[in-house]
Amino acid sequence: MSCVVSRPARIQDVAAAAGVSPATVSNVLNRPERVSAQTAERVRSVVAALDYVAHPGAVGLRNGRASTIGIVLPDLTNTFYSRIARGAADAAFEHGYSLVLCHSGDDPDREQAYFSMLAEQRAAGVVVVPLTADTGRLSRLRQRGIPLVLADRTMSTDDGCSVAVDDVSGGRTAAQHLFDGGARDVLVVNGGRAIRQCVDRYQGARQAARTRRGTRLRQVVVQAMTVEAGVEAGRALARGTDRPDAVFCTNDLLAVGLCRGLLEEGVAVPGDLHVVGFGDLDVASIATVPLTTVRQPVEELGRAGVDLLVDEVEAREEHEHEARIFMPQLVVRASAAAPAVAASTS
Amino acid sequence: MSCVVSRPARIQDVAAAAGVSPATVSNVLNRPERVSAQTAERVRSVVAALDYVAHPGAVGLRNGRASTIGIVLPDLTNTFYSRIARGAADAAFEHGYSLVLCHSGDDPDREQAYFSMLAEQRAAGVVVVPLTADTGRLSRLRQRGIPLVLADRTMSTDDGCSVAVDDVSGGRTAAQHLFDGGARDVLVVNGGRAIRQCVDRYQGARQAARTRRGTRLRQVVVQAMTVEAGVEAGRALARGTDRPDAVFCTNDLLAVGLCRGLLEEGVAVPGDLHVVGFGDLDVASIATVPLTTVRQPVEELGRAGVDLLVDEVEAREEHEHEARIFMPQLVVRASAAAPAVAASTS
């Protein structure tokens, strides 16, 4: 077998072929203004002919910084995180960085090991969805001179950029839709107080309720945010008295379960009761009763994280830290009807 | 603000502190047998004290190969691929490689661009789920001296390693379960002939049918492998005459839809009809009728891909290309009952 391995061209090869020094080639590529027009032209044609591309490793070594961005995620299996990864991958590709995937699997030690690894390879920066709110480990990275962007968490803009979804707004949107559909008495089926997202979403719903006179907002907290918990809540609701007009479940699994529990007990969705979920998981669109829910621009989170990072790395002085907040959007499906043509708006 | 950026230790710092040359430090770390026990001891303690770790970029430059593995995937949004990524990330972490995430988004040009990028940075190797069967672009990578492992596709072991799931076995397992449950007349609801997986799964089902006397296996091909198509198939089935005892849907979306279509028309699952799906998507476990289905060890695919790659890179001569095939497993849930205690087996 003829197995000719063609060595990629080095800067010296280009220099020799163009009859200039390596320094000039580097100048043509990086600071064209320092080089005469005809030299530049000649060099460029050789670059094209030899298909020359600078070796990123060598550049990284010399510049003290690799053209690499790390993304540290708790769990790739969760579509929320894999969608962040997807957005980050797109943005990194567009900016010409390579993205190092770090999946910590909910293990703080492994997360820490990834931080060290990224520091060792002098990554240009890191986008991280941290496992815990403990900022100590994060700031150590920053001390090593590696810029950091927080995703799905916020932080003071003194310390760096962050990107997140506005859960309060999401909760408000969901509740508003129910009220606009004619509901007066809305129940929020919510996860525990310890989960920031749950607290925010409920707070948003309360805001919506406050602006409508004569409405009522109740809350019930479930043990787990799973389909099973939703089924149980649905059954309880169907059997109980004082049933609300509509339910806002703070995630889609709960909502799917709730619908199922209600249907089992003969309560029709959306006939007897409107239901809104949160998250727009795949299951929302394919559920028996397609779910009206709130979609988060998750890919945008990853994308913006990388954008901000690249800005920080490349603009250096001019860069200003920023906390970018994304607004979720309502996706209307069958489980909660479109707003009746309300008298108030037209 | 006191912003002391502590420079990481270099090999020279270690050498100086231990009173030896950089070469000796390198030897201690890479070829301990060449160095006396006491020197090694001294150097090692300094390494620990200074927290020294070799700069991967410099190592890569010197060795002509970075400690980086690329993973090229069509679409991170698809859990099949993100689970591959997860397995690959775990394995890469264990082997001490960093994993560069390349999401081609079903765009061949972008896939090609990633190949070039990985070649430029002298990646140690690439795990790829290729968009097309066109091996030209792949072999070009190999010509650049970069080992390649194919995932979810097979190739001649002359050209490299590959990892895949045995869809024939999966189809057989699914059908066997139905026959073991007492079915004599099984319908396969399948995707198009153009999809390799569909063909294989059906073939497996046929094998299972052949080994049982007095059984019948039919097939119906649907336009798309979606819930909607499944619903339609379910309704048609319920209304039609000559209804089978059991149905094997070659993916879970079809199966979920089928169950729904059947139930709408008053056919009970598993009461009147057993249903088996394929894939074990999230939706399988949370569907109204929890789905008996076939689980593929997808994470193992990514994990094994990286393992094989690392073996090829590190064992060099001794490495033998390998086509590793993984066996899917049946997950029994409600939609198809556990086998009756058959007279034949006991």
Place this chain on the structure above:
DNA sequence: GGCCCTTGTTAAATCGTTCCAATCTCCCTA
């Protein structure tokens, strides 16, 4: 004509490792 300034180009140092070949030590043997 000598001096200085500008413009374009380049030699050489540097980044942090690895590895080959050379050197140095020490001990054993003749």
Place this chain on the structure above:
DNA sequence: TAGGGAGATTGGAACGATTTAACAAGGGCC
């Protein structure tokens, strides 16, 4: 005691780029 050899250590040249400082060459000015 000189010579030889084994074992441990080290100097220095890569690897492939960037960048600083220096150097020619040409032009304007006194």
